Amino acid sequence: MISRRRALGLSAAFAAFPARASESVLRANDISLRALAAAKGILFGSAAASYELRDTDFAALLPREAAVLVPEYEMKRDVIEPKPGSYDFSGCDTLLGFAAGQGLKLRGHPLVWHWANPAWLEDVVRTRRDPRLLTDYVTRVVRNYRGRIRSYDVVNEALIPPDGGAGGWRPCFWLDVFGPNYLDLAFHAAHEADPDALLIYNDFGCEQGTPANDRFRRHTLELLDGLLKRSVPVQGLGLQGHLAAFGAKIDQRKLAAFLGELEARGLAVLVTELDVDDEVGPRDIASRDRAVADEARRFLDVVLDCRATRTVLTWGLSDRYLDPPQSLRLKLTGWQDRRLAYDRALSPKPLRAALAQAFQGARSRPEANKASSR
Ligand code: XIL
Numbered sequence: 001m002i003s004r005r006r007a008l009g010l011s012a013a014f015a016a017f018p019a020r021a022s023e024s025v026l027r028a029n030d031i032s033l034r035a036l037a038a039a040k041g042i043l044f045g046s047a048a049a050s051y052e053l054r055d056t057d058f059a060a061l062l063p064r065e066a067a068v069l070v071p072e073y074e075m076k077r078d079v080i081e082p083k084p085g086s087y088d089f090s091g092c093d094t095l096l097g098f099a100a101g102q103g104l105k106l107r108g109h110p111l112v113w114h115w116a117n118p119a120w121l122e123d124v125v126r127t128r129r130d131p132r133l134l135t136d137y138v139t140r141v142v143r144n145y146r147g148r149i150r151s152y153d154v155v156n157e158a159l160i161p162p163d164g165g166a167g168g169w170r171p172c173f174w175l176d177v178f179g180p181n182y183l184d185l186a187f188h189a190a191h192e193a194d195p196d197a198l199l200i201y202n203d204f205g206c207e208q209g210t211p212a213n214d215r216f217r218r219h220t221l222e223l224l225d226g227l228l229k230r231s232v233p234v235q236g237l238g239l240q241g242h243l244a245a246f247g248a249k250i251d252q253r254k255l256a257a258f259l260g261e262l263e264a265r266g267l268a269v270l271v272t273e274l275d276v277d278d279e280v281g282p283r284d285i286a287s288r289d290r291a292v293a294d295e296a297r298r299f300l301d302v303v304l305d306c307r308a309t310r311t312v313l314t315w316g317l318s319d320r321y322l323d324p325p326q327s328l329r330l331k332l333t334g335w336q337d338r339r340l341a342y343d344r345a346l347s348p349k350p351l352r353a354a355l356a357q358a359f360q361g362a363r364s365r366p367e368a369n370k371a372s373s374r
Pocket of ligand 1: 072073110116156240273
């Protein structure tokens with residue numbers, strides 16, 4: 001199991017972002033984030049891990065703020081299929097039971113990924129080269145949750161990170177054995193297992209404004225256009241939304257143009273893993289929290305201005321469960337990330353106000369009920 005930080009692959013630090021003019025701040029917790037979002041036809045939610053539900057304070061906060069959950073790790077294939085053909089849905093079932101009991105939805109994430117696979121899988125795929133090693137797994141998971149999970153990140157991170165090398169495809173065993181067709185296999189299997197599910201391609205790298213992100217947005221549109229041209233049942237793009245408070249910044253003009261391209265293709269837009277890395281920032285907590293909130297708000301203002309945006313999920317609701325930093329230097333200084341809406345004491349931070357204000361300022365979606373259905 002990898003730590004969340006190593007999997008994030010965030011880009012390096014750049015200039016600090018000028019503080020945003022202060023705005024009237026919602027009285028903390030007056031109106032829930034899920035209610036503010038739902039008023040505009042948007043689903044707001046968060047990643048959650050089953051062990052976090054044993055924390056009664058956190059388990060009370062989660063359904064107050066979130067209308068939808070996504071398993072942080074319980075639907076990774078190394079958890080679901082630890083041995084060939086031996087499936088363990090207990091972690092997902094725990095999250096689904098909690099969600100259903102609280103009137104929340106649960107998203108599925110991820111079905112096919114290059115990472116967090118069981119140790120046995122890659123060698124077997126490379127040796128047997130049998131597409132059923134992909135399609136049977138997707139079919140088994142989606143059938144198991146048919147009618148209870150209505151939205152999936154079918155393929156995760158098939159493109160190379162923005163600071164990666166030439167070409168678009170992320171090298172991985174799926175690509176080596178089946179070529180880009182592995183995406184077609186995954187989406188068709190998911191659609192056949194549940195024709196009513198919303199099927200999403202999920203990745204990070206379309207958010208910031210660097211030339212590498214320009215390439216990534218181009219590769220993402222090429223990937224989606226290829227799927228659409230081959231009548232592959234992809235219905236939307238998941239923007240993971242891993243932002244950097246003191247790193248590469250959002251370019252609002254470029255992001256808005258990219259979202260316009262997605263809308264023009266009839267694709268849904270979901271923000272699937274929003275958080276704001278505040279490493280390499282100053283030690284002062286207030287300025288870190290402000291920079292985190294400002295960058296999230298700049299991103300959300302653009303994303304929520306796009307009518308195709310249906311869902312905003314943060315990759316966790318509180319800093320309480322963040323892994324310690326990878327870098328020894330930061331570890332030795334006792335550094336603690338502050339990338340989420342609530343701090344470790346479960347108090348709301350400026351990011352929570354930024355989310356609330358972004359939803360308040362968002363345009364309403366005419367098909368509000370459709371957005372709230374999946
Ligand atoms: C990470 C989780 O946070 C970890 O707990 C888990 O061990 C590995 O996966 N992009 C993704 C997420 O799509 O699935 C990753 O989540 C973070 C990066």
